[in-house]
Amino acid sequence: MTDHALLACSTCCFFLGFAYTLFSSGGAGLYRSSRFNLAVLSLGFLLQTAFLWVRGKELGRCPLTNLFEVIAFLSWATVLFYLAIGTTYRLSPLGVFTAPLVFLLQTAALLAPLDRPAPAPRVAAVNPWLEFHAAFSVLACGAFALAGLAGGMYLWQERQLKTHRLKSIFFQLPPMADLGLLNYRLLAVGFVLLSAGLIAGIGMGAPNSWPHLVWAMAMWVLYGFLVQARWGAWKLPPRRVASLSVAAFSLALLTLGGLSFATA
Amino acid sequence: MHIVCFGLNHKTADVDVRERFAFADRELPAALQQLKAIDGVREALILSTCNRVEHYAVLEPGPDPEERARSLFWKYCTAQGWPEPENGQFYHHDAPRSVEHLFRVACGLDSMILGETEILGQVKRAYLLALGAGSTARVLNKLFQRALQVAKQVRSKTQIGRGAVSVASAAVDLAEKLFGDLAGCHVLVLGAGEMGERTARHLLARGVLGERLTVANRSAERAAALAKSLGGRAAPLEEWPKVAAQADILISSTSAEGIVVKKSRLQKIMAARRDRPLFVIDIAVPRDVEPEANEIEGVYLYDIDSLQDIAQQAMESRQREMATCERIIGAHVREFEEWSARESARLGLTPAPKESPVWAPAEPSAAE
Numbered sequence: 001m002t003d004h005a006l007l008a009c010s011t012c013c014f015f016l017g018f019a020y021t022l023f024s025s026g027g028a029g030l031y032r033s034s035r036f037n038l039a040v041l042s043l044g045f046l047l048q049t050a051f052l053w054v055r056g057k058e059l060g061r062c063p064l065t066n067l068f069e070v071i072a073f074l075s076w077a078t079v080l081f082y083l084a085i086g087t088t089y090r091l092s093p094l095g096v097f098t099a100p101l102v103f104l105l106q107t108a109a110l111l112a113p114l115d116r117p118a119p120a121p122r123v124a125a126v127n128p129w130l131e132f133h134a135a136f137s138v139l140a141c142g143a144f145a146l147a148g149l150a151g152g153m154y155l156w157q158e159r160q161l162k163t164h165r166l167k168s169i170f171f172q173l174p175p176m177a178d179l180g181l182l183n184y185r186l187l188a189v190g191f192v193l194l195s196a197g198l199i200a201g202i203g204m205g206a207p208n209s210w211p212h213l214v215w216a217m218a219m220w221v222l223y224g225f226l227v228q229a230r231w232g233a234w235k236l237p238p239r240r241v242a243s244l245s246v247a248a249f250s251l252a253l254l255t256l257g258g259l260s261f262a263t264a
Numbered sequence: 265m266h267i268v269c270f271g272l273n274h275k276t277a278d279v280d281v282r283e284r285f286a287f288a289d290r291e292l293p294a295a296l297q298q299l300k301a302i303d304g305v306r307e308a309l310i311l312s313t314c315n316r317v318e319h320y321a322v323l324e325p326g327p328d329p330e331e332r333a334r335s336l337f338w339k340y341c342t343a344q345g346w347p348e349p350e351n352g353q354f355y356h357h358d359a360p361r362s363v364e365h366l367f368r369v370a371c372g373l374d375s376m377i378l379g380e381t382e383i384l385g386q387v388k389r390a391y392l393l394a395l396g397a398g399s400t401a402r403v404l405n406k407l408f409q410r411a412l413q414v415a416k417q418v419r420s421k422t423q424i425g426r427g428a429v430s431v432a433s434a435a436v437d438l439a440e441k442l443f444g445d446l447a448g449c450h451v452l453v454l455g456a457g458e459m460g461e462r463t464a465r466h467l468l469a470r471g472v473l474g475e476r477l478t479v480a481n482r483s484a485e486r487a488a489a490l491a492k493s494l495g496g497r498a499a500p501l502e503e504w505p506k507v508a509a510q511a512d513i514l515i516s517s518t519s520a521e522g523i524v525v526k527k528s529r530l531q532k533i534m535a536a537r538r539d540r541p542l543f544v545i546d547i548a549v550p551r552d553v554e555p556e557a558n559e560i561e562g563v564y565l566y567d568i569d570s571l572q573d574i575a576q577q578a579m580e581s582r583q584r585e586m587a588t589c590e591r592i593i594g595a596h597v598r599e600f601e602e603w604s605a606r607e608s609a610r611l612g613l614t615p616a617p618k619e620s621p622v623w624a625p626a627e628p629s630a631a632e
Contacts (some may be wrong), residue, residue: 161442162558164570168581171427171437175444176541235539239560 003058004110006051007072011106013044017099030194037099041079044102048076061126064134068114073135075102076140081186085146097149129203137216138195141252143190144223148249150183151242160238180238183245184230191223222248265403265608266329270337271311271318274376277353279314285346289393294423295344296399302339304332307404309394311369315376318437320366325608330358343491360601363407367593370415372424379424379582384415390591404601414596416563421592422585426579432441432463433572435566436470437544439513442543442564446471451496452511453479454504454524456486459568460517464494467513478511480504482518508535508542515545516552524552526562534560547571 017040051072055063063069075156082098109115153173173179199222201213226244229236236244272282287295292310299308299319307322321336324493337356341348357365357612365374370387372379391408394400400408417427428434438444443449449472453464456479468474474495482501491498499507508514508530525544530553534542544565546553551567558565575626 066348161438161564164566164573166574171441175440176442177444230539237538238541239561 003051003054004115006047006054008110010044010051011103011110013040013047014039014099014103017044017078018103021096021099037096038083041082041099041102042138044203045076045079045083048072048079052076061133062131064131064138066114066116068109070134070138071109071114074141074145075105077139078102078105078145080139081142081144081146081189085182085185095247097153098146101145101149109152127204129200129205133197133200133204136200138194140190140193140197141249143186143193144245144249144252146203147186147190147245150179150186151245154179154183154238154242155246158242160256176238183238183242187223187226187241187245191220191227194220194223219248219252265306265325265604266323266333267320267359267362267403267407268323268329268333268336268356269318269365270333270356271316272349272353272355273316273318275376276355281350281353282315282317285317286314287317292390292393296394296397298343299340300399302336302343305336307401308399309390309404309408310385311390313383316369316374318369320362320403320404320407323461325611333358350438359604360597364593364597366407367414367596370411371418371589372415373586373589373593377429377584378579379426379429381419381425382506384412387415388412392541393413403604403607407600410471410596410600414593418589418592422588424582424589427581429575429582430577431459431547431568431571431575432466434571434578435463435515435547436466438564438566438574439467439543439545440470442541443512447473449476449512450510451477451513451515452475452504452507452516453490453494453496454481454516454552455518455520455548456481456483456490457517457519457548461490461494463515463517463545463547465585468494472513478507480507504527505529505533509536510539511542513522513543513545515547517547518552519554520548521550523554524548525554527557528555530554530557530563531560534562538562542551545571 017037020036020040052063055069055072059065064073078098080100154176157170157173157176157179160166161176174182194216198216201216214215222244225234226236226241226248228234272285274282287310292312295310296308299305299310299321304324305321306324306328309320311318311320319340321333323332323336326332333356337354367386368374370384372381372383375383387408391400391404391412395405406450409461428437439449440446446467449467451464451467451472452461463475468477475497477491477494477496478499479487479491479494479496480499480501480503481490484498484500487498487501514525516525525546530542530544538561541562541564544553544557544563546565546567549568553565553567555565557563
C-alpha cells in the first residue's frame with residue numbers, strides 16, 4: 001500500500017465518524033455515536049501511524065519535511081491527544097468534533113498539490129535537534145487543536161446558556177466546567193511541548209528564517225499568557241480563555257502554511 | 265385465567281379519598297390474605313402509593329369471569345369495611361386491559377408527572393412484598409416481572425424519563441451544566457420561600473454539600489430554621505453580598521415587593537471574582553433580581569419564567585415519546601396474552617376471553 005493510500009484510508013475512517021454523528025438520532029444517539037467515534041478514530045490513528053512510519057522509513061528521518069507531512073503529523077497528534085485524554089464518557093463527545101476537524105485537515109492535505117512526487121530523497125545525515133524541534137512543535141499544535149475544540153464547545157454552550165436559547169444538544173455536551181478544565185490542561189500540555197520544541201530549536205543554532213522565529217516566540221508568549229490565566233497574575237474569565245484558545249489555534253493554522261522547514 | 269385490576273388514582277379521586285383506601289406496608293400482608301381468601305381468587309397483589317391504590321387479582325378459571333370479578337370487588341369492600349365508593353372513584357379493568365394498565369403504570373405513563381421513575385421502584389416493592397406474603401403464583405409473578413422489563417426497555421429506548429419537568433429540577437440541571445460536579449459549589453439562599461427551599465433540596469440531592477449552603481433572610485429565626493433543616497448555616501441578610509462573593513449559585517426567593525439584588529451590586533461582587541461564573545436563580549414573584557443583571561460577564565440569570573419554559577419543553581418532549589412507548593407496551597401486552605393462552609391450554613383450561621367489557625359499579629376510567 002502506498003503511503004498516500006494509507007492516509008486516504010484513515011481519512012475515510014474520520015469521514016465515517018463525522019457522517020455517523022450527523023445522521024444518528026438524538027438522545028442516546030450522541031452517546032452511541034461517541035463509542036462509534038472512539039472506534040473509528042482508533043482505527044484511523046493506526047492507519048495514520050502506518051503512514052508516518054512508511055514515510056519516515058523512506059526519508060530516513062521524522063516525516064516533517066513539507067507542508068503535506070506537517071498536516072498529516074498534526075492530524076495524528078490531534079487524534080493521539082484525543083485518545084489519550086478523551087476516553088471517559090463525559091469527554092467522548094469531543095470525538096464528535098475531532099473527527100470532522102481531522103477529516104478536513106487530511107482531505108485538504110491529500111487534495112492540494114502539497115506533496116513532492118515519489119520517491120522522496122533519503123537524507124545522508126539527520127540533525128536530531130531539528131527532528132525534535134519539528135516533532136515537539138507539531139505535537140504542541142495537536143494539543144492546541146483540541147484546546148481550541150474544547151474552547152469552541154465551551155463557547156457554544158455559554159452562548160446558549162447566556163441567551164436562554166437552549167437547544168436539545170445543550171444537555172448532551174459535557175458540562176462547561178469540565179470543558180474549561182480540559183481546555184486549560186491541553187493548553188498547559190501544549191505549552192510544555194512548545195517550550196521543548198523551542199529549546200530544541202535553539203539547539204539547532206542560528207534560525208533559518210527570522211519570521212519563523214518571531215512567529216514561534218509570539219505563539220509561545222500567547223499560550224504562556226493563556227496558561228497563567230487560570231491562577232497567575234492576570235486572571236481571565238473562562239469565556240475569554242476559551243475565545244483566545246480558538247483564536248490562537250486558528251492563527252496557528254493560518255500561519256502554518258508560512259512555515260519553512262530546513263532540509264538537511 | 266382472568267386477571268382483574270381495580271383501584272383509584274390521582275385522576276379519579278382526591279388525596280383525602282385516596283388516603284382512606286391506602287395501605288401502609290405493615291397492613292399489606294393482612295390485606296393480601298383477605299383479598300386472596302375471597303372465593304374464586306387464586307392470586308392477589310396490592311399496589312399502594314400516595315397517588316394510587318390498585319388491586320390485582322387472578323380469578324380461578326370458570327364461567328362468567330366478569331360477573332365474578334364484580335362480586336369480588338363488593339366482597340372485598342365488605343371485608344375491608346369500606347363505605348360504598350362514590351361513582352367514578354374506582355376503575356376496573358379486565359384482561360387484557362388490566363395487563364396494559366399495569367405496563368403503563370410501571371412505565372410512568374399514568375403518573376402525575378409523565379415519565380417519572382419513582383413508580384417503578386414502588387411497583388417492584390409491591391411485587392416483592394406480595395411474593396414474600398405468598399399471595400402471588402405463576403401468573404402474577406410472570407405479569408409483574410414482565411412489567412419491570414417493559415419499564416426498563418421503555419426507559420432505555422425512549423426519552424420518556426429525560427429532561428427536567430419542574431422549575432426546581434430545571435434549575436439544578438442548568439447548574440450541573442455550568443459547574444459539572446456540584447459537590448464543590450457554594451450556595452446562597454436569599455429568603456425562606458417554599459420554591460427556594462425546594463430548589464435548595466434538589467441541589468442537595470444532586471451533590472451539593474450541606475456545609476457549603478448558607479441561608480440569609482430578613483427574619484433570623486426563619487433563616488436559622490431553614491438552614492438547620494437543610495444542614496447548612498444561617499447568615500444575617502445584610503451580609504449577603506459578602507457570602508455571595510464566595511458563592512457559585514445564588515437562589516433568590518424572598519417575599520420582598522421590589523428588587524433585592526441590583527445589577528450594580530452584582531457587578532461589584534463579580535469584579536472581585538472575574539474568573540468564576542455565578543448562577544443566579546430568581547424564583548421570586550415579583551422578581552428579586554434586576555433582569556439586566558444577566559448582561560454582566562460571568563452571571564447567568566434565570567427567572568421563574570425561563571425555568572418554566574425549559575420545564576415545559578421537556579414535558580412536550582416527553583409527550584412526543586408517548587406514541588413510541590405505547591407501541592412497545594402494545595407488543596408486550598400481545599406477547600403476554602399469547603403466553604396466557606398457552607398456559608391455559610397447558611393446564612387444560614378454556615382460554616380466557618380476549619376482550620372483556622369494563623363493568624360497573626364505578627364508571628370505567630376511559631381516560632386511562
